[in-house]
Amino acid sequence: MRRNQVLVFDADDTLWENNVVFERVIADFLDWLDHPVLGPAELRAVLDEIQTANAVTHGYGSRMLVRSLRDCVERLRGRPATAAENAGIDSLAAVLIDFQVEPVPGAVETLERLAGRHRLLLLTKGQVEEQQRKIDSSGLAPYFRALEIVPEKDEATYRRFVASHGIDPADGWMIGNSPKSDILPARRAGLNAVFIPNDHTWVLEHTELDPSDAGVLRLRALPELLDHF
Structure with missing residues (x-):
């Protein structure tokens, strides 16, 4: 020594601990999506792909995750997220700012x-x-x-x-x-x-x-x- x-x-x-909070947000988001065809593992693969790309251009942290959640909605639904959907995402991600x-x-x-x-x-x-x-x-x-x-x-x-x-x-x-x-x-x-x-x-x-x-x-x-x- x-x-x-x-x-x-x-x-x-x-x-x-940090990522455990992000994982809770992601789990809640996947439940919230309630996709009619894709299961949680398939949805998570889509989100991981989006985050990989966004990390290169937008860095890391809660802002990148929120952007990725919105991009995920757009990809899966073939249109940009609506105002109501964006508000729902913001509500899910609020814990990332407030957690101690x-x-x-x-x-x-x-x-x-x-x-x-x-x-x-x-x-x-x-x-x-x-x-x-x-x-x-x-x-x-x-x-x-x-x-x-x-x-x-x-x-x-x-x-x-x-x-x-x-x-x-x-x-x-x-x-x-x-x-x-x-x-x-x-x-x-x-x-x-x-x-x-x-x-x-x-x-x-x-x-x-x-x-x-x-x-x-x-x-x-x-x-x-x-x-x-």
């Missing part, structure tokens, strides 16, 4: 102890205002030396982040729940990584990790970081 390493944390679904962020069990104690041993940084993607609201609501900001909100977490983002914060990749660790955004691009940028799976990780963040990659530490829960750092 070495001291004075740089631990870079993901936020959503690593430090607090709560750190995952053990997050506060874990960060407090790690901050005395290492330099902690936060790197999260999404809409700036939305992500900042969640950071502020979580109460975890004081544990981090720096916080960045970026539109995408790819290899270029990590290389820039490493350079701008003076991180020696050999002493840097990206900690998160998403193989696609947290683990693989960080590894390609030369960082080590800690993968902490979350049962509610967004399906579009799933991908396979190399089980033989010695640069990836796999843990079951956030507090287990204290056993290694």
Whole structure:
């Protein structure tokens, strides 16, 4: 266990639950659609395809989801959503703005102890205002030396982040729940990584990790970081 390493944390679904709320909205939306032919799995496949495309041009977060729900209505019904349908979608999605962020069990104690041993940084993607609201609501900001909100977490983002914060990749660790955004691009940028799976990780963040990659530490829960750092 070495001291004075740089631990870079993901936020959503690593430090607090987030996607579980989005999934509730999606489940309610699919029920609300009440499609006469397609079942929930088929409807979800259509929505996932729309979200994949919208994420490229509109980023991540609640605004992108609401846009995707409206686009889904238009595709399935062959016309733009009506004013009443848009109002229904807005009502379903209202919880995304109002829900209270709560750190995952053990997050506060874990960060407090790690901050005395290492330099902690936060790197999260999404809409700036939305992500900042969640950071502020979580109460975890004081544990981090720096916080960045970026539109995408790819290899270029990590290389820039490493350079701008003076991180020696050999002493840097990206900690998160998403193989696609947290683990693989960080590894390609030369960082080590800690993968902490979350049962509610967004399906579009799933991908396979190399089980033989010695640069990836796999843990079951956030507090287990204290056993290694």
